[in-house]
Amino acid sequence: MEKTQLSYEETIRRAQGSMERFPLKNVNGVPLMCYIADNWDSISAFCPDPSDLLIATYPKAGTTWTQEIVDLLLNNGDAEACKRAPIVERIPFLEICSPPPIPSGLDLLKKMSPPRVIKTHLPFQLVPEGFWKNKCKVIYVARNAKDNLVSYYHFDRMNFTQPEPGPWEEYLNKFMKGEVGWGSWYDHVKGYWREREKRNILYLFYEDMKENPRREVERIMRYLGLSLSDDVIERIVQLTSFKIMKDNPMVNYTFIPDFVFDQSISPFMRKGEVGDWTNHFTPAQSQLFDEDYARQMKGEDIPFRTNI
Ligand SMILES: Nc1ncnc2c1ncn2[C@@H]1O[C@H](COP(=O)(O)OS(=O)(=O)O)[C@@H](OP(=O)(O)O)[C@H]1O
Numbered sequence: 685m686e687k688t689q690l691s692y693e694e695t696i697r698r699a700q701g702s703m704e705r706f707p708l709k710n711v712n713g714v715p716l717m718c719y720i721a722d723n724w725d726s727i728s729a730f731c732p733d734p735s736d737l738l739i740a741t742y743p744k745a746g747t748t749w750t751q752e753i754v755d756l757l758l759n760n761g762d763a764e765a766c767k768r769a770p771i772v773e774r775i776p777f778l779e780i781c782s783p784p785p786i787p788s789g790l791d792l793l794k795k796m797s798p799p800r801v802i803k804t805h806l807p808f809q810l811v812p813e814g815f816w817k818n819k820c821k822v823i824y825v826a827r828n829a830k831d832n833l834v835s836y837y838h839f840d841r842m843n844f845t846q847p848e849p850g851p852w853e854e855y856l857n858k859f860m861k862g863e864v865g866w867g868s869w870y871d872h873v874k875g876y877w878r879e880r881e882k883r884n885i886l887y888l889f890y891e892d893m894k895e896n897p898r899r900e901v902e903r904i905m906r907y908l909g910l911s912l913s914d915d916v917i918e919r920i921v922q923l924t925s926f927k928i929m930k931d932n933p934m935v936n937y938t939f940i941p942d943f944v945f946d947q948s949i950s951p952f953m954r955k956g957e958v959g960d961w962t963n964h965f966t967p968a969q970s971q972l973f974d975e976d977y978a979r980q981m982k983g984e985d986i987p988f989r990t991n992i
Pocket residue numbers: 741742743744745746747748749831834835836838924925926927929952953954955956957960
């Protein structure tokens with residue numbers, strides 16, 4: 685039993701040396717980072733203002749990209765205004781909790797006044813009830829399962845706050861079983877899809893954003909009730925291209941120390957493409973995955989695309 689509180693750096697360094705890193709703990713059947721699970725009561729009691737906006741995603745589905753688009757839209761395309769702080773401070777991550785002294789999402793939110801933009805990876809059924817009671821706007825971004833899995837695999841290799849991913853094939857199996865942080869991709873995308881009309885959720889696809897970013901930026905703009913000039917929209921599209929975001933220190937997560945995110949293992953802004961899964965799946969793995977996918981997504985009509 686530790687008597688003294690470990691520093692954040694020390695906690696992570698110890699996690700790096702162990703196979704366990706930060707273990708996951710179930711919250712209502714969903715595996716979450718243990719610090720989130722331990723603080724679950726206060727997270728689920730969070731009550732937003734009706735003016736707050738939620739950006740919800742399964743991890744690695746295009747969260748940061750959408751966050752930056754939204755912040756630029758709300759700031760009329762002003763790049764300097766969107767460099768006021770790293771993305772994690774501009775748009776707090778609702779449920780994130782780390783060992784002290786790192787502020788939690790709730791700590792950051794307490795210091796901000798509405799209207800706030802908030803990020804979450806929580807599946808629909810775990811989103812605090814206040815968001816629905818207060819009819820908050822919600823943008824959901826989904827990414828096809830195969831590319832989402834590949835991106836998550838590389839992220840878990842470099843992110844020392846998540847369990848060790850293990851070899852690729854093992855990770856692929858864990859993903860299919862939902863035994864990764866924030867649980868099942870399949871349940872996640874279905875949960876929001878089924879509720880999108882009733883709850884006025886704007887449901888977007890990463891592949892659509894890649895195919896025609898301007899169209900999707902305009903879609904988000906309309907959902908937010910904004911009307912910006914053509915020039916401003918075009919600027920936002922440019923500023924949120926993969927190439928520009930990769931070199932933007934306020935969004936590329938280089939502000940996180942490398943003992944937490946070791947970008948020499950895999951950069952946060954890794955490839956930003958549709959179809960990178962073809963470089964990872966063997967034909968046999970792809971077939972097995974597709975068969976399992978058909979079972980898990982039976983009866984759903986969510987128009988995912990694995991290439992564009
Ligand atoms: N502007 C832009 N255009 C295209 N793709 C982009 C962009 N910004 C981030 N990305 C890619 O999104 C992946 C990271 O996902 P998230 O931001 O959801 O990660 S997180 O869950 O918030 O940690 C990760 O995907 P992969 O490259 O496939 O790993 C990022 O590269």
